[in-house]
Amino acid sequence: MVGKTLTASIAALVIISGCSTISQKEAFESVNQLTSEQGGKNLQWIKTPQEAASVDESVKALLSKPLTQENAVRIMLINNRALQQTYENIGIAQSELVEAGLMRNPLLGYSIGRSNGVTTSTLSVEVAFLDLLWIPLRRELGHLALEETTLSVGDTVLRSARDAKKSYIDARLAEEKGALNRSILKSHEASLQLAVRQYTAGNLSKRDMLKVQESYERERIESIKLARDNAAAREALNKILGLYGSQTHYTLSTEPLTRMEPAVSESGLEKCAIVNRLDMRSAIKSVDYAALQAGYSENTRLLDELELSVESEKTTGEKRFNTFGIKLPIPLFDFGQARVSKTQAVYNQNVHRLYETAVNIRSEVREGYAHLRYTFDIARSYDEVVVKNNQQILEETQLFYNGMLDGIYELLEDQRRLGEAKMEALDALGDYQKAQADLEYTIGGKL
Template sequence: MKRNIKVASAVVALAVLAGCASVSKDGGIGDVGRLTQSRIGQDAPLAREIDAKEVEALLAKPLSAESAVRVALLHNQALKASLAELGIAQADLAQAGRLRNPGVSFGRIRGGGETEIDRAVIFDVAGLLTMPARTGIETQRFEQAKLHAASQAVRLATDTRQAYFAAVAAAQAAAFGGQARQAAEAGAELASRMRGAGNWSKLDEARERAFYQDAVTLQARAQLQATITREQLARLLGLWGGQLAFTLPDRLPDLPAAPQTPADAEAQALSTRLDVLAARRDAEATARALGLTRATRFIDVFDAGYANKSVTGQPRQNGYEVALELPLFDWGGARVARAEATYMMAVHRTADLAVRARSEVRSAYATYRTAYDIARHYRDEVVPLRKQISEEVLLRYNGMLASTFELLADSREQLASVDAAIAAQRDFWIAESNLQSAMTNGGNIEARTGE
């Protein structure tokens, strides 16, 4: 009896220790924040709850790209939902470290003046033996869930940066569109007056009025684009109501002095990209699950426990009870085959992802470098040349060697070159965000221009 009690006590002690298994208090959000911070180059304030005071303080000032990303990480509801999903993986991990609740049986039979009582406490021995393997598997799953959550946060940061640059560029282009419309309106008004004085032909007046109407249409489209891109940014920031009154700077940031030249970009992507790391975790967890499936293919249910029996007028009888599932119909072959196929699927997906990651990095860098060269070309060559032409036309106008319409036409051409320069500068900053995403997070990094 003492031996049975010791065995039962040991099983109960293991069960209690298993029930105490838990994970970090923050549910892995701290690890997700560190993964995110190392990939976006700034602090990543991740939490399940919204910090309304900090969001309000950030929105009170003109937003920069960095502050916009911070607001998104603090306030985006979709990201909050992704962080909440960590709780599911956390619960699965905690559950893997717990035994199935013991079963208690009690039977009482009375007859012929005698009473027979059976008692038993049954524990899941198979669950106890496989607990380390199951805990290891769920630990891998939890780490994978952290990587997925960090990927969501990094993707949100990338999308926010792209939407920010598109919104600032659209507002800047809309402002220049207003200047082009004013120039066209002045030309149309002057042409109308000169036509009325008989100094201008009907054809030339119609041309100036056509320029004006085109300018009106272009400004309306530019204003619409500014509204749409601002709303895209607001959605990513999770803003509504009075929060929509946030302000943006008047112009895009200047180009860096030189483009990035990352060394071993492909190798860096394979070692740091969250989607690649998540795929590796999935393959490792699947491999562990395959080992567990093979180990339990024949015996999947094995219960044991302490039992005693009381009969009227006789000493109490003590012993143990064992319940074992017999593999008469299901030998576990299908489970093993399924686990092996799942593992091979994970391996091939990881290899395919590595190939695509290398290609995405090469494409993203080619786009980034071309966008930088084009933007610098507009900044250093096209815009200064247009400015020089405008100065020469103005000198000729002051010397009565050029007409007012030539001056207005040159002004329109200069505004068009500035508008193209804004678009090229916007494309560079979006390409820069795409490059960072290709090297650290993956996903859809197709070149986007905000059009």
Template sequence: MTQHFARGLLMLTAFGLSGCMAFSPDGGMTTVSDLASQTINKDVAFVRSAEGAEAVNATVHRLLARTLTAETAVQIALLNNKGLQAAYNELALAETELVEQSLPPNPVFSISRISGNGANEIERQVVGDILALATLPFRSDIARDRFRQAQLRAALATLRLAADVRRAYVRAVTCNELAVLLTDAKATAESTAQLAVKLGETGSINKLDQAREQVFYAETTADLATARQAATSTRERLARLMGLWDDGLDFRLPNQLPPLPRRPQALPSIEADAVAHRIDLQIARLELTALAKSLNLTEATRFVTLLDLAGISRRTQDPEGAPFRERGFDVQFQIPIFDGGEVRVRQAAETYNLAFNRLTERAVNVRSEARDAYRTYRSTYDIASHYQREIIPLRKIITEEMQLRFSSMQVDIFALLTEARQRLASLRGAIDARQRFFLAQSDLQTAVNGGGSPASGGDTSTTIAAAASADGDH
């Protein structure tokens, strides 16, 4: 009987091995690469060898050789950011979990020899976990869903880094542009303050007007120092996101933001696009599927928490030296006297309901975020375009007319300086409006594809997955 059991155990094990997963050559990166290519048109790389590292370094150095654009900065970060590489390592670890869950449990073989009082006894025993073998297809299916989630989480980390780099790039270039503007304004204010001092010495202007010119110069100097500090800080943040250090820190940024697009994007189905493409929603859907499968598995095994079937072959030698063999089997299981499995079933059901409500809440929030992001995108485009088409051209006309009138002595120096202050304020407003537009453009892309900050309610996927894992392992 023991031989029959051993053969059955081996056949069952072989059957389980036929459905085993194998490690993929890229660590599950195909899904991440495809999503990055389709969503943001960028390449990603999982560096796992010295050759891969050299290839990435060569590409990064080539991209750093010219003035950075937002797209170039994003590409460098996706190749060079070590935090993103750590996310890809987590994906590779998730694949090991998938392979492990697809393997049947190892049978345990033991042999013992006992002698005494002239008698010898040799016992061989093979122990297999029948419950683990029976639930192997279910556990493998759940593990595949969780691995798919891990792939989407890695893709989400990729999109999140890309969005962070775009925002950091916009802020860094804005600070550069503002610093250039304030440098010119400071030179003008300094000349004006010096002129005011000379006029004050001759008695041509009073102390009040002289103080006004000097305070304008002092305030412009302070604003320039603040802008330069902001430019340094935003540049450092961009360098961190791109994973640059030492020689890579001398990258070049443009002195101003690019011009506005000729027309804004028209997205009539923004809500449907967001619900269909948001990666965080895809993760939540897979989580719900995995929990449903885990709930079914919990209900199927609620009364059996341990089942070990042991095939026993015992060889005994009596005191007279005549050997004889004993065969049999031993079954061990828990008797559900106090806990019939209702607690685990209730836990699984409530965990599923939790995930369902989180998914529904997230879907509602995604639609709202998409609507709000598009409205912000359109309004910031209109404001920045208004500055570009109306305010700045009018300011240019006013400046030219004031200079002509000053040349013909129709206005004095103070009227000209007053106009210079107003023009400076308009230019700063235009820079700020363009910055807001490009940030809103990045936020719109994030609202449609995902990659923003976690929801305010917290990312509960890890907690929910842990609960599902506990249920599936029983």
């Protein structure tokens, strides 16, 4: 009879404490929804070899054609292993939520003694019954922790997407600057060949020939530096995309990088960022969690453990003797004041961190918007004035050369100046596009 009673009691406690909770899949889907609104679409959490193989096939398909910025971001979102590590934080937080809704396991004890032909057996069960009262509060804490983790992971996804865009832009610029430099180097080679022939024929002084040679060598060194920068930019992109081996043999798209005037004004961007930024929302959840944790510590400061025990004893020749008991901690030395003080300090710390986050975000918005406007103006000046002027100068020099009013050296020099102006314009355009990617992340949405 006692055994049936114990079994029924334990079963009831299990039913009460084992309520359903959000799954890891549901939590990850919420991250997908959060980030898809801001450009981080179709995330994939690799948990099995089959899923890893599926990702490899998707990456292979995307790399089979010239890589665009959009596809680079898609590859990063599913193939970047740093992100995959971050996704596991969701699994950890969800597991802690499940654990928060469970009671501690009951302690089952059994002892047997024998003396003078008499055997005594004792069966006991101890249950931390008060644990049941704190389960709803612990579960609420677990839900807040999971929400905070979800927002934090989402922010990491968006930051990674921004970094992938910038790495792609750097790789494109490095490749295109290398191509422009090759034409400039050919111009220097032509000048050097002509100078050597003229010097050999006695029509050019040694000093002037050496100047042309020195100019060529400097440009050749510059081409080596550009090749080095191109390799570094390419590897930075490979790293953030999670590519290796034959996967790195892709080609970049040759679609021209565009410059469109941003159709936004500074007004309202700060408020937009405060509302949309996932790290801001994560900081708010941290404050909520710390406040609830402080309340939990205050409520349990004197009585956080209570154990109920049932003991059944049977001695040979005697009837079974049942004992029911209770164990309570006596707050003589520890009144929970340290735990309460600590949780209050953690709460205050999170409040100050939230304020700091808000201040920093607002500053980042102002700085990012100013940087976007300045880089746009610089890129426009290079494109609409510097490059066009050098193009017209070259055309005029060509006319002078055709009329034998200018020499070949002047023509080649103006060709080089046009190439250098185009390289500077490329740098300015890249700075603008990276500023745009930064500001989109800063305000938490598309411009």
